[in-house]
Amino acid sequence: MIKDALDSFGISGEPVNYGDGHINSTYNIDDKYIVQRLNTEVFTNPEGVMDNAFLVTEHIRKKLVSLGKNPDRKTIEFIRTKSGEKLYMDGKDAYRAYKYIGNAYTVSDKKTPEMLYQAAKAIGEFQNLLSDFDAKKLFTVIPDFHNTPKRVENLKKSIERNASGRADMAKDLIDYALSLEDMAKIITDSIADGSVPLRVSHNDTKINNVLFDCDTNEGLCLIDLDTVMSGSYLYDFGDAMRFGASSCTEDCAELDKIYFDLDLFEAFTKGYLESASPVLTDREKELIYTSAIIMTYECGTRFLADFIDGDTYFRTAYPTHNLDRTINQFALVKDMLNKKDKGEAIVKKYL
Numbered sequence: 001m002i003k004d005a006l007d008s009f010g011i012s013g014e015p016v017n018y019g020d021g022h023i024n025s026t027y028n029i030d031d032k033y034i035v036q037r038l039n040t041e042v043f044t045n046p047e048g049v050m051d052n053a054f055l056v057t058e059h060i061r062k063k064l065v066s067l068g069k070n071p072d073r074k075t076i077e078f079i080r081t082k083s084g085e086k087l088y089m090d091g092k093d094a095y096r097a098y099k100y101i102g103n104a105y106t107v108s109d110k111k112t113p114e115m116l117y118q119a120a121k122a123i124g125e126f127q128n129l130l131s132d133f134d135a136k137k138l139f140t141v142i143p144d145f146h147n148t149p150k151r152v153e154n155l156k157k158s159i160e161r162n163a164s165g166r167a168d169m170a171k172d173l174i175d176y177a178l179s180l181e182d183m184a185k186i187i188t189d190s191i192a193d194g195s196v197p198l199r200v201s202h203n204d205t206k207i208n209n210v211l212f213d214c215d216t217n218e219g220l221c222l223i224d225l226d227t228v229m230s231g232s233y234l235y236d237f238g239d240a241m242r243f244g245a246s247s248c249t250e251d252c253a254e255l256d257k258i259y260f261d262l263d264l265f266e267a268f269t270k271g272y273l274e275s276a277s278p279v280l281t282d283r284e285k286e287l288i289y290t291s292a293i294i295m296t297y298e299c300g301t302r303f304l305a306d307f308i309d310g311d312t313y314f315r316t317a318y319p320t321h322n323l324d325r326t327i328n329q330f331a332l333v334k335d336m337l338n339k340k341d342k343g344e345a346i347v348k349k350y351l
């Protein structure tokens with residue numbers, strides 16, 4: 001129970017439900033602490049998640065201090081239980097706590113180019129601060145998390161099983177997903193041949209995982225560190241654009257409202273390449289725009305598989321929520337493919 005969790009961390013106050021994530025449950029305690037119940041069906045080794053989270057945030061903190069910067073609002077700070085543990089376990093439930101960063105906000109909808117530029121700065125800074133951190137020290141929280149071909153294989157298995165009996169409802173979406181199967185392997189093949197290096201990546205760079213300062217509107221830091229693992233910078237760029245450069249929310253299924261906003265894409269690309277350009281390999285540079293398409297496609301296949309499985313993974317608010325999310329992601333993919341030449345030209349401009 002949340003009350004027991006608060007007690008174990010020595011926190012007093014009223015927990016209020018917070019956040020709109022699809023996996024964990026978040027509570028705000030009087031704007032002083034954030035306490036989260038980890039979804040242990042998804043994060044089957046919550047201790048591994050927290051080992052990573054402490055390692056990464058402590059590294060960032062030390063690095064900022066060594067650069068003469070104040071780390072207090074530039075990374076989250078986890079706290080331990082009264083008995084010194086990184087987690088409070090209550091049966092199968094795992095709770096963790098960290099300090100609330102005040103006077104900050106997150107953005108899910110109504111994004112502006114300035115916000116996207118700031119978010120890119122924060123993502124670039126996160127990657128830079130961890131560039132000397134040995135990715136091998138990180139536990140693989142979810143194997144093959146951004147292995148797009150494996151995600152497509154999982155979708156095929158879901159279609160085969162049809163556990164919910166709803167595959168027929170998604171016939172056109174299934175056909176669309178399978179028609180783009182060849183695209184799935186572009187990043188993983190480049191990792192396999194060494195042209196795209198494995199690096200410490202966040203792996204869930206939805207723009208609502210960036211905190212912005214209320215006074216300056218500056219991108220402060222990345223939160224939601226559960227999936228920080230060895231991965232590719234392309235995953236972070238692509239996933240940020242999947243969510244950040246979309247004209248609407250992730251579950252809007254009104255086709256005439258869904259498009260890939262090249263102004264938002266340009267603002268983000270500018271901010272990101274200002275910090276990342278010097279470290280990217282030629283192949284990474286080549287795949288920047290494509291990474292946005294692949295990450296959106298991958299997320300669509302995950303929503304679709306979950307719809308067919310019967311909504312066992314992502315939190316849903318209504319029965320066709322995952323279907324709407326799939327419609328949205330695939331409409332974006334279609335538009336991103338149509339705008340590829342323009343998108344590539346924007347990338348070239350800032351390289």
Ligand code: ADP
Nearest residue numbers: 019020021024026034076099100101106223224
């Ligand atoms: P999820 O995406 O699983 O809901 P997050 O870790 O992204 O979980 O947190 C949910 C929300 O809580 C964020 O969007 C943000 O508004 C808020 N939040 C999280 N951590 C902090 C923090 N340290 N300080 C202030 N607000 C936070």
Ligand code: GN1
Nearest residue numbers: 020021022023024042204224227299
């Ligand atoms: C989940 O927890 P949240 O909402 O930040 C998911 C991401 C997806 C995202 C889609 C551990 O993230 O991979 O991109 O939903 N996280 C996990 O909105 O699967």
Ligand code: MG
Nearest residue numbers: 021208209224
């Ligand atoms: Mg989040």
